[in-house]
Amino acid sequence: MAETEGIPCLLMRGGTSKGAYFLASDLPAGPKERDALLLRIMGSPDPRQIDGLGGAHPLTSKVAVVSPSPDGDADVDYLFLQVGLDEAVVSSRQNCGNLLAGVGPFAVERGLVRAGEGNTEVRIRMLNTGSFATAAFPTPGGRPEYDGGLAIDGVPGTAAPVRLNFEGTAGSSTGALFPTGRVLDTVDGMAVTCVDNGMPSVLLRAADLGLAGDESPAELEADTALADRLAGLRKNAAALMGMGDVSTATVPKMVLLSPARNGGAVTTRSFLPVRVHTSIGVLGALTVAAGILADGSVGHGLAALPGPGEPCRIEHPTGHFDVEVGLAEGLDGVTVTRSAALRTARKIFDGRVFPRPRP
Known part of the structure; x- marks a missing residue:
């Protein structure tokens, strides 16, 4: 060449x-x-x-x-x-x-x-x-x-x-939809849901970090104390997920959840892991949807869940992203029956x- x-x-x-x-x-x-x-x-x-x-x-x-x-x-x-x-x-x-x-x-x-x-x-x-x-x-x-x-x-x-x-x-990077074996964990005193529906992610409530959850990416990136807190959470959550040393890796993603503002299921702010996504990735949205649909997860109670056959609308800094995700209880726990999106x-x-x- x-x-x-x-x-x-x-x-x-x-x-x-x-x-x-x-x-x-x-x-x-x-x-x-x-x-x-x-x-x-x-x-x-x-x-x-x-x-x-x-x-x-x-x-x-x-x-x-x-x-x-x-x-x-x-x-x-x-x-x-x-x-x-x-x-x-x-x-x-x-x-x-x-x-x-x-x-x-x-x-x-x-x-x-x-x-x-x-x-x-x-x-x-x-x-x-x-x-x-x-x-x-x-x-x-x-x-x-x-x-x-x-x-x-x-x-x-x-x-x-x-x-x-x-x-x-489901579990394509970590081996399980909920790689810790639980839908809810406590990491550094913070309630989190570790989930992998194509994008290993750690979901947490923005309010638990003293945030509204609708801050702009620039505001979040300028918060050095938040960056330090999330780095520690990410490292320890990744260990629970069996991902080893992630200091040079781009996963897991950290995703802040808060109630939807514009008729969707939930508002998100996703870290890449330091810069903040101006929207949300496809597999990131599918992973968030799977995470909030699971009963008992960190986002289940604050989300406005879609009805049968309706898309799950994930709100992000520049609008929303509709995805289709289905979950079912199986012998081995929760499984994903459908994951689809339009791009x-x-x-x-x-x-x-x-x-x-x-x-």
């Missing part, structure tokens, strides 16, 4: 995130070499990412690596990589359901999947956790259609819908990226 000739890359918005999409065959096969290259492509480490594709925020410093699936279980394999800003870190310890929205269209764009007549379904293996999702999106004339009428909060305008149906999200994606540019020279 001659870097001076550029590397094929498609920049896409997926949901409320933005990332660089690559074919695995266009990147080095070894993780160490691949990650070093991606740091140079994205412009890290540098909080501005001024010399690369990154947008100086965790939501815009993301990479999707896509390849044909080697077996019949999926059409394509998708590896999500979170690229650090001011640290030379590339993490594969979590999925990203927002970038997932662009994987199906990307697979059609690159010829990995043949488009259907009018609509295409792509079954995707999420390599970070081994779980699966099926993306359905319009393909009139055999090409992905990005224009459409679906609006999602956190993104200006409208675009074509991408329906995501998830399988195997949009848009192709921004398709071309070749030239990485920053090696130091």
